[in-house]
Amino acid sequence: MSADRHRGDNVQVFTVTLQRTGRRFDVAAGETVLEAAQRAGIALPYSCRAGVCGSCKATLLAGRCEYPRNPPLALDADERARHAVLLCQAVPASDLLLEAREVASVEDIARRRLAVRVAEKRLLAPDVTGLHLLPAAGQSRLQWLPGQYLDVLLDGDRRRPFSIANGPQPDGTIELHVRHVAGGGFTSWVADGLAVGETLHIEGPLGTFVAREDSERPMIFMAGGTGIAPVKAIVEHFLALGTRRAMDIYWGVRSAADLYLLPQIGQWRRQAPQLRFHAVLSEAGQAVAAGQRAGLVHEAVLADHPELSAHDVYMSGPPAMIDLARHRFVAAGLPEDRLYYDSFDYAPDVLAQIIAGRAGFHPAT
Ligand SMILES: Cc1cc2nc3c(=O)[nH]c(=O)nc-3n(C[C@H](O)[C@H](O)[C@H](O)COP(=O)(O)OP(=O)(O)OC[C@H]3O[C@@H](n4cnc5c(N)ncnc54)[C@H](O)[C@@H]3O)c2cc1C
Ligand code: FES
Incomplete structure (x- = not known):
């Protein structure tokens, strides 16, 4: 593999090769492997995007990467010794050869942003609010695969991830189940402030938690x-x-x-x-x-x-x-x-702050 390639603007670019399929993509300086794969239209598994859940785990067969953002908290010492890496945090320091799962079924649906209107709000359980969202006037329906999630976009570049509880509907209804987190800004507002008719801004679909239909197993x-x-x-x-x-x-x-x-x-x-x-x-x-x-x-x-x-x-x-x-x-x-x-981790920006503020933080404790 060739290392030390540069784009025209002299920014260093490394190439990642996926061993199973031979697919290759470039990673720009400072970019994570997951971000670069998404830019190239290649779907690698992920969930929290903060280094804590482990769903983006892959095996590094050749090359070197670093973790300048969050540490790879989801990897234990054994996994690190077996060259496991977390694609949502790993930034290449050379060309890489990776053994990673690809989730081809989610590749065909482009992620987009849209405005949605709260069409229904119901208390489902003591601390769970059910929301039905419909595309705002002039917006087309969101497409997604059952199981995927969306980000609710807040001011200051903050986002809050929520799974979509239904499959795509003819009228575009998106169903969410929002648990009220003690001390949580957005979920407290959903429980106590958000009213039917208000507008939210969302981005989706996201995630790779989808049905695998190529199996007959229980x-x-x-x-x-x-x-x-x-x-x-x-x-x-x-x-x-x-x-x-x-x-x-x-x-x-x-x-x-x-x-x-x-x-x-x-x-x-x-x-x-x-x-x-x-x-x-x-x-x-x-x-x-x-x-x-x-x-x-x-x-x-x-x-x-x-x-x-x-x-x-x-x-x-x-x-x-x-x-x-x-x-x-x-x-x-x-x-x-x-x-x-x-x-169901907190949003990446919140986890990054918590991790930075607490040496030795582990999400499972
Ligand atoms: C893929 C995915 C899917 C999800 N799907 C769902 C779903 O379908 N339904 C659902 O209910 N939840 C879901 N979640 C979880 C949901 O995203 C979080 O509960 C939500 O983001 C909380 O937002 P919030 O603004 O209310 O809380 P936040 O403001 O993000 O705060 C969360 C907690 O962290 C604390 N906190 C905030 N900042 C700091 C800091 N700097 N230092 C220390 N503590 C801090 C807060 O006090 C609070 O207790 C999902 C998460 C993921 C990753
Ligand atoms: S998506 Fe990378 S650890 Fe959760």
């Missing part, structure tokens, strides 16, 4: 809290396709009042007899009172499926749940490239 879906939003979109997509694959849906919440989608899930079960639903409540007293299973949701998955090598697993929700589950599921035999997830 599927496990695991959601924590509002992590059910993208799971809902993906499950509904598989149901619309008439899938006969076994589907086990595990939904971990604190209390029975948080199970805001039960009527919908009841419909899914009537539509697809091979679909099984498991609610798991983390507050033991609440679980007993509601006659539901108690404990942590990933432990319930493992209790029912101690061996996961034959499954595809989709999961989304709180970072601590994702971090624990991804290690435990891989230890239970699940190949890492069949574990698809979105980790």
Whole structure:
């Protein structure tokens, strides 16, 4: 590989080659591998874009990269020793040869910005607001794949990511499930201030948490809290396709009042007899009172499926749940490239500030 190439304006450019497909793209000085791939129209997996969730993990086969932005917190010492890199933070210091998964299905839909109007606002659970958004006058519908997310654009270049809880609709409706974060500026405003008829500015679609249709394996879906939003979109997509694959849906919440989608899930079960639903409540007293299973949701998955090598697993929700589950599921035999997830971390700018302010910060603690 040739190193030290320069563009006309004398800015150093390195080339990344993806080993599986042989595709190549240039990375400008200071750019991350993920940013450059997106500019080149190549979809590599990602979720948090802040170095904390691990979904953009790849293996460096040749070359060197650096982490001038956030440290690669999602990599443990073993993974680093095996030359794992995080594409959302890695900035090349030479040409690179990478072993990375590509998510070709999301490549065809261009990301765009649009204004949307709040058409409906409902309290779904004590701390969850449901929003229906419609394109503002003169705007065309957003296109996306079920499971993807969007960024709500705020002033000062800030953004807040939220999963889209439905698939594309003829009238353009976008459904969001927004959990109120204590001390969180945007989600507090959604809960207490945002009114029907107001306009939001969004950018999407984003993310690579989408249905993988080239498999006949049984599927496990695991959601924590509002992590059910993208799971809902993906499950509904598989149901619309008439899938006969076994589907086990595990939904971990604190209390029975948080199970805001039960009527919908009841419909899914009537539509697809091979679909099984498991609610798991983390507050033991609440679980007993509601006659539901108690404990942590990933432990319930493992209790029912101690061996996961034959499954595809989709999961989304709180970072601590994702971090624990991804290690435990891989230890239970699940190949890492069949574990698809979105980790509901805070926005990249907020995480960058928290990481900078707290030496040793780890999202799972
Ligand atoms: C891919 C993806 C999809 C997501 N989908 C969903 C979804 O569908 N539904 C959902 O409910 N959530 C989702 N999330 C999470 C959601 O984006 C966050 O909860 C949201 O961004 C919080 O925004 P906020 O403005 O309310 O809070 P923020 O203002 O971002 O604050 C978050 C927390 O950090 C603290 N904080 C802020 N700045 C600092 C600082 N400098 N130092 C220390 N602490 C600080 C705040 O007090 C608060 O507790 C998703 C996240 C990702 C990455
Ligand atoms: S660690 Fe890179 S996308 Fe989350």
